[in-house]
Amino acid sequence: MKIKDRIALYFTLISTSMLLAVLCVVYFTFMKFLQADFFERLTDRTMVTAKLYLEADEISRDALSDVRHKYLQKLNGEVIRIYDNQNRATFIGDSAQYWTKATINAVRKKKHLQYKDGERQVVGIYYKDNQGDFVILAAATDQGTHNRLDKLLKIMLFTFISISIIVLLLSRWVAKKMLKPLKKFMEEVKKVGAKNLEFRVEESQTKDEIDLIAQSFNHLMEDLEQAFILQKTFVANASHELRTPLTRMMITAELALSKARDTKAYQTVIQSIVDDIENIEHMITGLLALAKMDLELIESQLSPIRLDELLIKIQKEWKQHKNLDLEIINHLTDNVAIIVSANLVLLQIALDNIIANAFKFSDNKNVSCHLVEETDLLLIKIIDQGPGIRASERDDVFKPFYTKAADAGQKGEGMGLYIANKILHLFNGNIKISAEQKSAFIISLPILKQ
Known part of the structure; x- marks a missing residue:
């Protein structure tokens, strides 16, 4: 049974159980009320009978019977008896005993029964x-109450089924x-x-259980x-980072x-081979640390840099192949201000990837790097001489496997900027494209507090 049907059934x-309970209470309350009302009517008839037969001494019995039948509506199956102190029926023409002596004596004992x-x-x-002690008993069937209760029961049954x-x-x-x-969540x-795998279900603002399921x-x-990306990233980045030193070692x-x-x-x-092997070892260490992508594990490898x-x-390493123009601008006299907390190997991989991207898409022209201190952040501005990145692509260049190689005629896996962005986020840093200069990347890292 579907949840929708179970909720509706429960x-x-x-609701119907509560309604049934209320209807039963109303029915039995109404029934008791009618019974009590009929008892009162019977009691009134016994009192009227007593007044007519026992206190109206100058009126004959037949005349009293005429008055009683004329002014008192006869009840269904009505029987009235007046018993003297000898428990004999008297006054009324029908002298049948009707009630037993035990019942009559019970009335004498309790006064009212x-x-x-x-x-x-x-x-x-x-x-x-003054004529003696008498017991007056009256009995009748409350047919009107039965009729009312039958109608009430039918009305309640119809109401119950309808509701x-x-x-x-x-x-x-x-x-x-x-x-x-x-249902919408299941369809999504x-x-x-x-x-x-980048697909996400829509989250509502209701903060209910379904929204919590969507968030989870x-x-x-x-x-x-x-x-999934990590698996591809590790393979692509390992190929990207290890190909050059391995080729150099082979040559x-x-x-x-x-x-x-x-x-x-x-x-x-x-x-030279030992140096390359050492670089490869550092790269593998960095790649494995990147593959973990776990801040708790990375934190244990952070150090002041x-x-x-x-x-x-980085400038010396790149100068062997490219011409990297490095400009460091620091307005502080205390050099401690340009220290950040990061993993050295990972941070160099991130910067190398950004610089490599700058050289690749500027046709190997000069790339400049500016270091600026701003409040509690250190900014690294890497500027190339390429065509820059269009505004429509600025949100996509940091996604995995995104490449604009078809436009630039370059080969690549589309992982360099994604890896750099992931690494910088591990160190509470950030990378963005300059709004004023479309061929400039701005990297921000928090200054290490001493």
């Missing part, structure tokens, strides 16, 4: 008169309306696949997307083996 059962005898209601009173149907239909409508966001979940699902999708080794050389030349070659020294190191 709500209907609860009322009870039900099957469908008949009986009232008895003890009446003391139950209305409640069921309304509860189904309410359940459908309440579960509409859940069906759209998720391996090819669109989106968080799960973020983790799955990151895990160096082949050149060394191409002809006989002296010991010093071999030592130089071996030292002077940005100016790191940029000078």
Whole structure:
């Protein structure tokens, strides 16, 4: 059974049960009220009978009977008896005993007695008169009450069935309306696949359970997307970062083996290979740290880093292949102000990726790097001489596997800027494209508080 139907059924059962309880209370209350009212009517008839027969001494018995039948409406199955102190029926023409002596004596003892005898209601009173002590008993069937209760029961049954149907239909409508966001959520979940892990279900502002489910699902999708991207990122970045030193090692080794050389030349070659292996080891360490993408694990590898020294190191490495114009602008006299907390290998990978991207899309023209201190942040502004990034692409260049290589005639995996952005976020940093200069990237990192 669907949740919608279960909610409608449970709500209907609860509502109809409460309605049934209320109707039963009303029915039995009304029934007791009518019974009590009929008992009072019977009591009144016994009192009237006592007044007519016992106190009106000068009127004959037949005349009293005529008055009684003329002015008192006869009840259904009505029987009235007056008993003297010998428990004999008297005054009324019908002298049948009708009630037992035990009942008559019970009335004498209790002074007033009322009870039900099957469908008949009986009232008895003890009446003391100058003529003696008498017991007056009256019984009748309250047919009017039975008729009223039958009609009331039919009305209540019709009302109960009608309201139950209305409640069921309304509860189904309410359940459908309440579960509409859940149905929409399920339809959106069906759209998720391996090819669109970036898809997110719509979150409402109701802050209800369905919204919490949507938030939890989106968080799960973020983790799955990151895990999926991480797998591709690691492969792409490993290929991206390790290809150059491996190629250099291979070329160096082949050149060394191409002809006989002296010991010093071999030592130089071996030292070069050792340096490349050491760089590869650092790269692998950084790539593994990046693959974890876990801030708690990264935090244990953070250390104070002077940005100016790191940029000078990067400049020397790039100067072997490119012409990197590095300009450091620092208005502070205390050099401690240009220290940040980061992982050295990862931060260099991020900066290298951004610089490599600048060289690639500026056709290997000069790239300048400016270091500026601003309030509690250090800004690194990397400017190239390329065509820049169009405004429509600025939100996409930091997405994984996004590349504009078709426009620039360049090859690439589309991972460089994504990796750089992820790394900088690990260190509470940020990267954006300058609003004033479309060929400039601005990197911001918080200054390490001493």
